[in-house]
Amino acid sequence: MKQIPAPLLTLTVGVVVTLVSLWVGFNHGLLPEQASAQSVLVDNFFDVMMVIGTALFLVVEGAILYSVIAFRRRQGDDTDGLPIEGNLPLEAFWTAIPAIIVIGLGIYSVQIFQDMGGFTPGDRMPDHGTMIAQSPDASLSGLVPEGAEPELLAKSVYGFGAPLEKEGMAADVEVNVSGMQYAWIFTYPESGIVDGELHVPVNADVQLNISAQDVIHSFWVPQFRLKQDAIPGKDTELRFVATKVGTYPVVCAELCGGYHGAMRTQVIVHSPSDYQSWLQSRIAQAEPTTPEAIAMNPTDMTDTEYLAPYGAEMEIDHQLLAHLAH
Numbered sequence: 001m002k003q004i005p006a007p008l009l010t011l012t013v014g015v016v017v018t019l020v021s022l023w024v025g026f027n028h029g030l031l032p033e034q035a036s037a038q039s040v041l042v043d044n045f046f047d048v049m050m051v052i053g054t055a056l057f058l059v060v061e062g063a064i065l066y067s068v069i070a071f072r073r074r075q076g077d078d079t080d081g082l083p084i085e086g087n088l089p090l091e092a093f094w095t096a097i098p099a100i101i102v103i104g105l106g107i108y109s110v111q112i113f114q115d116m117g118g119f120t121p122g123d124r125m126p127d128h129g130t131m132i133a134q135s136p137d138a139s140l141s142g143l144v145p146e147g148a149e150p151e152l153l154a155k156s157v158y159g160f161g162a163p164l165e166k167e168g169m170a171a172d173v174e175v176n177v178s179g180m181q182y183a184w185i186f187t188y189p190e191s192g193i194v195d196g197e198l199h200v201p202v203n204a205d206v207q208l209n210i211s212a213q214d215v216i217h218s219f220w221v222p223q224f225r226l227k228q229d230a231i232p233g234k235d236t237e238l239r240f241v242a243t244k245v246g247t248y249p250v251v252c253a254e255l256c257g258g259y260h261g262a263m264r265t266q267v268i269v270h271s272p273s274d275y276q277s278w279l280q281s282r283i284a285q286a287e288p289t290t291p292e293a294i295a296m297n298p299t300d301m302t303d304t305e306y307l308a309p310y311g312a313e314m315e316i317d318h319q320l321l322a323h324l325a326h
């Protein structure tokens with residue numbers, strides 16, 4: 001070690017730590033598959049944090065391990081440790097670096113939040129069909145501006161609205177999601193379909209209008225990297241584009257009672273043609289059954305006619321009846 005100059009050693013360690021951190025950050029394999037357009041944004045952010053976290057871990061733990069070995073007590077050494085006082089430049093350095101990292105990550109996360117529509121929830125609600133007045137203030141804070149009409153305030157919702165390029169535009173598919181102890185109910189307002197599972201077409205802009213009937217629930221699809229609370233008395237919204245055909249779990253992510261753990265269903269992402277055939281099959285099912293389909297209307301029958309099949313089942317015929325009557 002003595003032969004290698006310190007700057008060269010530091011540089012080498014820095015390069016190795018950087019390369020290892022970059023590799024770990026982009027190959028950690030910790031996240032489930034990416035099945036939505038939003039998941040890519042979230043994962044890029046996560047990967048950057050993994051790179052930084054790995055580098056910090058290696059530097060801090062490496063320095064500790066190196067010190068434990070290099071500065072260990074030697075045999076027969078009973079002297080005190082060196083009286084080391086503070087080092088201002090060093091302290092300024094290790095305060096500035098984390099501050100820059102945290103501020104940088106903060107700005108990056110706000111950027112992603114905006115890309116995902118975090119500042120524009122409720123800019124188009126199905127029940128009202130109108131846009132909330134958008135002032136520069138409103139789009140920045142996600143809140144209705146001061147002095148807005150009271151009815152505009154009532155329309156404000158939490159969650160994720162349209163992404164920047166689709167602001168103010170209607171989604172391709174809209175589904176009302178209702179959370180209750182302990183199930184999710186999905187209603188398709190256009191067709192009136194009600195289902196216990198969420199069916200959406202691939203590559204379509206989907207808007208979920210989320211509500212809760214009893215307590216707070218949370219709608220979470222890990223493969224979409226999306227999670228949104230369902231709050232009683234307060235509408236929330238989640239807008240996304242599913243990018244991969246498949247079946248993914250829907251998990252309630254808010255402890256909502258004794259059977260919270262069982263509050264699961266799934267989201268089925270169909271190809272466009274599969275989605276259309278699912279829609280058609282569900283609409284056909286929902287059509288009311290015609291009266292002719294019922295074999296017999298019991299109110300039109302006499303008591304004897306009505307009871308005859310039951311009598312036959314119990315092996316009672318008219319001979320037995322005559323015998324009993326006698």
Ligand SMILES: [Cu+2]
Binds near residue numbers: 179216218252253263
């Ligand atoms: Cu729940």
